[in-house]
Amino acid sequence: MKILTAAQTHQADQATIQAENSSSDALMERAATAFTDWLTNRQLPTEAGEILVLAGPGNNGGDGLVTARQLHQCGYQVRVLLLPAEKHSADFTTNRQRLPAAVPVADLGPENLPALTPATLVIDALFGTGLSRPLEGLAATMVQHLNASQSRVVAIDMPSGLLTDAPQPKDSAVVRAHHTVSFELPKLAFLLPQNAGFVGEWHLLPIGLNREFIAQTETAMYFVDATLLAGKLPKRAKFGHKGTYGHALLLAGSKGKIGAAVLATKACLHSGVGLLTLRTPAIGYDVVQTAVPEAMALIDPHPDFITELPELKSYSAIGMGPGIGQEAATKEVLARLLREAKAPLVLDADALNLLGQNRDLLALLPPDTLLTPHPKEFERLTEPARDDYHRLELLRTFCQQHRCYVVLKGAYTCLGTPDGQFYFNSTGNPGMGTGGSGDVLTGVLTALRGHSFLSPLDAALLGVYAHGRAGDLAAQQTGEAGLSAGDITRFLGPTFQELITQPLF
Secondary structure (H helix, E strand, O other): OOOOOOHHHHHHHHHHHHHHOOHHHHHHHEEEEEHHHHHHOOOOOOOOOOEEEEEEHHHHHHHHHHHHHHHHHOOOEEEEEEEEOOOOOOHHHHHHHOOOOOOOOOEEEOOOOOOOOOOOOOEEOOOOOOOOOOOHHHHHHHHHHHHOOOEEEEOOOOOOOOOOOOOOOOOOOOOOOOOEEEEOOOHHHHOOOOHHHHHHHEEEEEOOHHHHHHHHOOOEEEEOOHHHHOOOOOOOEEEEEEEHHEEEEEOOOOOOOOHHHHHHHHHHHHOOOEEEEEEHHHHHHHHHHHHHOOOOOEEOOOOOOOOOOOOOOOOOOEEEEEOOOOHHHHHHHHHHHHOOOOOOEEEHHHHHHHHHOOHHHHHHOOOOOOOOOOOOHHHHHOOOOOOOHHHHHHHHHHHHHHHOOEEOOOOOEEEEEEOOOEEEOOOOOOOHHOOOOOHHHHHHHHHOOOOOOHHHHHHHHHHHHHHHHHOOOOOOOOHHOOHHHHHHHOOOHHHHHHHHOOOOO
């Protein structure tokens, strides 16, 4: 699923109108109908109290006016407050004229701010994706008044005041919506942590925008779902064997952190690897032989941390980082790995911290190396980000400069690629914010990078999606608060089965 800019979304609207030989007013009616249907089916009880529509002078306000008319026709008590303006869009004017006389309409003013109660449902239709600057004057006053209330708020398309494609100026007025209902394709603003308090829970409604235009429109950003991944993970061959699916090596664990090695190993085994060898310090031998007997244990001579790099020629993928610590000898193992490895690399956790402390090692990263930092680990590799948009700029530059893939972990984990593209993941839940979840991801990605039939991009996309989806399946049983990293590994098998059986069409 593509993520388009505000300008491209407007172009998609125009392309749809032209292809259908229709009108912008008809498309507005279609979008508002989808919104009204969603609202009445999911949000409004039959005995709903007052519904207040806040309508701006543009097409977002027009959406609000259509919604007010339709809600009135459905028997709901609705009234409209208009933001005064010198100019109004043509579709706003058309739908203002269509509003039934029985729907109360008034102009907002400094002395005419609405009384808002917890029973009031406010539909925010002041400004949409066309907004290019922060709100000011009466619009900002109304937004601040709304945010100070306890009313429920549902925004049409975008919370008013939120910029679609650019960082939000500090302290600017933005509606804090409980739900944001948008159309056809997600907006970049929905996917960034700094906007979560404004967007609330977001929803997409299809309105039949022209598919040909969307397919032909170039973008560097995508939202990853099962449809995008359909057909990328082939069904296992009847005569396949353990050699078919790769021999992976994991370098993981140190004294007190052998559990990280176990989690990564279990995840790798549950993600389809053919053979797996685990390199861990001697203190972990009994633990790993007992906890994961399916893996071969290759024990380092040091009791507490990894000090030597084994022979690498037999491995099809190598993962390093979970629980390894940051000893000087372990850093030298990482440096040797970067110099000598011919197989694809997955680097996580303390491997990333060692890179951050020794940035000269970044020049040694082999092409297509996959790194999996959380935001703080990424800052250690680059610099502190001013905001989420700046962080994406840093991500693009880093991936292009080092010819690598970076999985920037978070609520919508973003995969950055060497060609400057971003892929935001759709799966996962807050319960996965727990110790060991990243170790599981390392194991998943290492297994998939060992599959010769997967490209680096497809392996990364499948791994990130499967990790989140397994967490979602686990949370259905444990609840988010009760979810542990080990629960994620138990649902990797069913997740991959879903991906394999996804229809191509």
